[in-house]
Amino acid sequence: MRIAGAALNQTPIDWENNLRNIRTAIEQAKAAGVELLCLPELCLTGYGCEDLFLSDWMPAAALTHLQQVRPWTEGICVVVGVPVRLNHRTYNTAAVLRDGQILGFAAKQFLANDGVHYEPRFFVPWVAGETTTVEFEGESWALGDLTFEHRGVRFGFEICEDAWRPDDVRPACRLTGRVDLIVNPSASHFAMSKTDVRYKLVLNASRNFNCTYLYANLLGNEAGRITYDGEILVARNGHLLKRNQLLSFKEVDLEWVDVDFATEQERAEEIAALPAPDEYRELNQALGLALFDYVRKARSKGFVLSLSGGADSCLCAVAVAEMVRLGVSELGVEEFKRRSGAFDPAKNEVVQAGAGGAALQEVQEPNTENPIPKTENQQLVGHLLTCAYQGTVNSSDDTYISAKDLAESIGARFFNWGIDEEVSGYVGKIQGALGRELSWKTDDLALQNIQARVRAPGIWLLANVLNCLLITTSNRSEASVGYCTMDGDTAGSISPIAGVDKDFVKKWLRWAETELNYPGLRHVNALQPTAELRPLEDKQTDERDLMPYTLLNRIERLAFYDRLSPRQVLDTLVTEGTGFEREQLATFVRRFYSLWSRNQWKRERYAPSFHLDDYNVDPRSWLRFPILSGGFQEELAGL
Ligand SMILES: Nc1ncnc2c1ncn2[C@@H]1O[C@H](COP(=O)(O)OP(=O)(O)OC[C@H]2O[C@@H]([n+]3cccc(C(=O)O)c3)[C@H](O)[C@@H]2O)[C@@H](O)[C@H]1O
Ligand SMILES: Nc1ncnc2c1ncn2[C@@H]1O[C@H](COP(=O)(O)OP(=O)(O)OP(=O)(O)O)[C@@H](O)[C@H]1O
Ligand SMILES: NC(=O)CC[C@H](N)C(=O)O
Numbered sequence: 001m002r003i004a005g006a007a008l009n010q011t012p013i014d015w016e017n018n019l020r021n022i023r024t025a026i027e028q029a030k031a032a033g034v035e036l037l038c039l040p041e042l043c044l045t046g047y048g049c050e051d052l053f054l055s056d057w058m059p060a061a062a063l064t065h066l067q068q069v070r071p072w073t074e075g076i077c078v079v080v081g082v083p084v085r086l087n088h089r090t091y092n093t094a095a096v097l098r099d100g101q102i103l104g105f106a107a108k109q110f111l112a113n114d115g116v117h118y119e120p121r122f123f124v125p126w127v128a129g130e131t132t133t134v135e136f137e138g139e140s141w142a143l144g145d146l147t148f149e150h151r152g153v154r155f156g157f158e159i160c161e162d163a164w165r166p167d168d169v170r171p172a173c174r175l176t177g178r179v180d181l182i183v184n185p186s187a188s189h190f191a192m193s194k195t196d197v198r199y200k201l202v203l204n205a206s207r208n209f210n211c212t213y214l215y216a217n218l219l220g221n222e223a224g225r226i227t228y229d230g231e232i233l234v235a236r237n238g239h240l241l242k243r244n245q246l247l248s249f250k251e252v253d254l255e256w257v258d259v260d261f262a263t264e265q266e267r268a269e270e271i272a273a274l275p276a277p278d279e280y281r282e283l284n285q286a287l288g289l290a291l292f293d294y295v296r297k298a299r300s301k302g303f304v305l306s307l308s309g310g311a312d313s314c315l316c317a318v319a320v321a322e323m324v325r326l327g328v329s330e331l332g333v334e335e336f337k338r339r340s341g342a343f344d345p346a347k348n349e350v351v352q353a354g355a356g357g358a359a360l361q362e363v364q365e366p367n368t369e370n371p372i373p374k375t376e377n378q379q380l381v382g383h384l385l386t387c388a389y390q391g392t393v394n395s396s397d398d399t400y401i402s403a404k405d406l407a408e409s410i411g412a413r414f415f416n417w418g419i420d421e422e423v424s425g426y427v428g429k430i431q432g433a434l435g436r437e438l439s440w441k442t443d444d445l446a447l448q449n450i451q452a453r454v455r456a457p458g459i460w461l462l463a464n465v466l467n468c469l470l471i472t473t474s475n476r477s478e479a480s481v482g483y484c485t486m487d488g489d490t491a492g493s494i495s496p497i498a499g500v501d502k503d504f505v506k507k508w509l510r511w512a513e514t515e516l517n518y519p520g521l522r523h524v525n526a527l528q529p530t531a532e533l534r535p536l537e538d539k540q541t542d543e544r545d546l547m548p549y550t551l552l553n554r555i556e557r558l559a560f561y562d563r564l565s566p567r568q569v570l571d572t573l574v575t576e577g578t579g580f581e582r583e584q585l586a587t588f589v590r591r592f593y594s595l596w597s598r599n600q601w602k603r604e605r606y607a608p609s610f611h612l613d614d615y616n617v618d619p620r621s622w623l624r625f626p627i628l629s630g631g632f633q634e635e636l637a638g639l
Contacts (some may be wrong), residue, residue: 041160232244287497303320388414472489
């Protein structure tokens with residue numbers, strides 16, 4: 001039998017988009033001679049519909065829309081993820097359709113309730129072994145713990161999280177021997193290196209439960225924060241039959257394989273290992289796709305970025321350039337432009353390759369009289385990304401040159417203006433009001449913050465005028481300790497790297513300079529991270545203000561990923577050979593926890609950020625913490 005999975009780029013309650021992708025997948029599958037097709041979890045409504053799953057009308061609308069899929073299933077068996085609401089309870093189900101009929105709804109038994117998943121808020125888990133009936137416009141179908149048969153092949157279900165439970169409780173343990181095939185429609189969020197875990201999960205399931213296992217994940221940045229990698233896996237008795245390229249820019253990614261169910265396949269002795277995932281490359285692809293989906297789903301025209309020439313903003317600029325490069329290489333220029341929605345088809349907004357010059361007229365300070373012609377990708381970047389350097393007396397030539405060279409090398413529009421006048425204006429006003437001078441000795445933080453804040457209105461104005469999203473550049477390490485000015489450098493509509501730690505940011509930039517060929521990054525890769533908010537002679541660096549970033553990351557992970565107490569964190573660090581004495585480590589641990597507690601309110605106010613690493617510190621996503629708390633005072637005093 002030819003079986004297939006299709007990854008779909010869906011959007012919550014975008015019925016038109018979601019049905020179109022479902023139809024495309026079914027048509028492609030039929031054209032390829034596929035007999036059984038698995039589509040991802042909740043693909044009809046979108047997985048991330050949040051509290052809409054609790055309404056009566058939305059699941060009802062889903063059932064109504066499911067009727068449109070029926071005629072498309074003539075001659076094929078198709079699995080479609082859909083919520084079903086019965087007696088004021090919503091179930092997360094996989095509908096099985098064939099030849100225009102609905103055969104039934106298999107319901108999810110184990111709900112995802114960790115990290116970025118909050119399913120028990122919306123769904124009720126189905127009880128193994130039970131079934132009920134769904135009534136709809138005079139028809140009735142079975143719902144619950146069901147198995148099906150198609151052309152002699154018996155199949156049952158695990159729906160995403162069902163497969164992430166121990167082997168002796170998950171649905172597969174009750175299906176073994178009763179089915180030939182287990183189908184798994186998933187909405188499994190992307191995190192760096194996670195594909196390896198998923199691969200082992202699927203391969204082991206096929207081996208341990210003596211079956212063929214068909215797995216299909218959602219694709220793309222569905223609803224803002226979480227990106228799905230569109231993984232399709234087919235395995236049989238521990239052997240891999242199919243695995244696709246992840247994180248495609250396409251709307252539909254169909255993969256099929258032939259399985260001879262009539263012939264037994266020998267059980268694999270062991271699971272063949274995959275090469276270790278390349279996290280730098282994974283992050284690049286995920287970030288590019290997440291930005292592309294975000295900008296088009298937000299119906300925006302591109303991005304505006306306050307580019308300091310430092311690590312975080314340089315990474316954000318390269319991410320947009322990579323969004324273009326990766327998207328164009330997969331979709332081609334015309335399809336990339338069409339899908340982005342950021343180009344007016346009536347106008348030829350991007351000049352042809354080699355024509356050059358057009359976008360440079362907008363640059364305030366062209367660095368040569370005869371600018372080098374831009375490549376087609378650079379012209380696209382020029383259309384989609386506008387950057388501005390906003391210097392003060394505390395800014396250095398190094399960061400200005402870094403910002404300017406990078407922007408020009410990727411083709412972004414680049415502006416340069418100073419903000420000293422605005423800073424002096426505000427400082428003068430407050431000095432007048434208070435009747436005293438503000439000085440670095442008495443008003444250090446306030447004088448730092450006003451500079452960061454004064455950068456916000458101008459760049460916001462530019463974003464509004466251009467109808468663009470304003471990127472804010474905060475990383476996870478800064479978010480943990482509140483090393484940012486609220487409504488200053490945190491101002492913005494999207495925060496792409498708030499889930500990534502600063503040490504990773506710095507390493508990624510060095511990798512990108514050579515591996516992705518961004519020579520414009522050579523300046524930033526030679527710089528120490530600095531806020532440049534104090535007078536230059538102060539030689540401010542992030543790590544002098546805080547602590548070494550590697551240590552900050554380690555404390556953060558031990559405290560909030562491993563969930564250790566302050567004392568356990570300290571004891572662990574002492575055994576890890578950090579090069580610091582216990583007393584110094586205790587100072588860092590105390591600093592981390594007090595800054596962490598004091599700054600929860602800032603994390604509550606960050607712009608929406610992407611989940612990219614195995615955890616993040618966003619309270620609306622992975623990690624909840626009280627805004628007001630005792631701040632670990634007792635625990636820290638005892639260190
Ligand atoms: N629980 C709570 N709920 C609501 N508000 C709370 C609060 N606790 C304090 N606040 C208020 O927060 C305000 C202070 O916060 P905020 O004004 O943001 O500033 P603040 O946290 O005092 O200082 C900003 C820090 O970030 C660093 N920074 C800033 C900008 C850029 C960079 C860089 O790396 O480039 C670094 C800077 O060096 C400084 O260490 C105060 O007005 C305080 O009253
Ligand atoms: N001179 C500047 N021009 C434009 N934007 C700036 C300037 N200084 C700071 N910013 C904005 O404030 C953000 C926060 O500064 P921060 O120093 O944390 O990041 P960075 O400069 O990108 O990286 P690093 O911390 O590694 O130097 C910057 O990413 C940038 O968006
Ligand atoms: N949708 C789900 O059930 C996802 C949960 C699962 N643990 C995953 O991360 O893939």
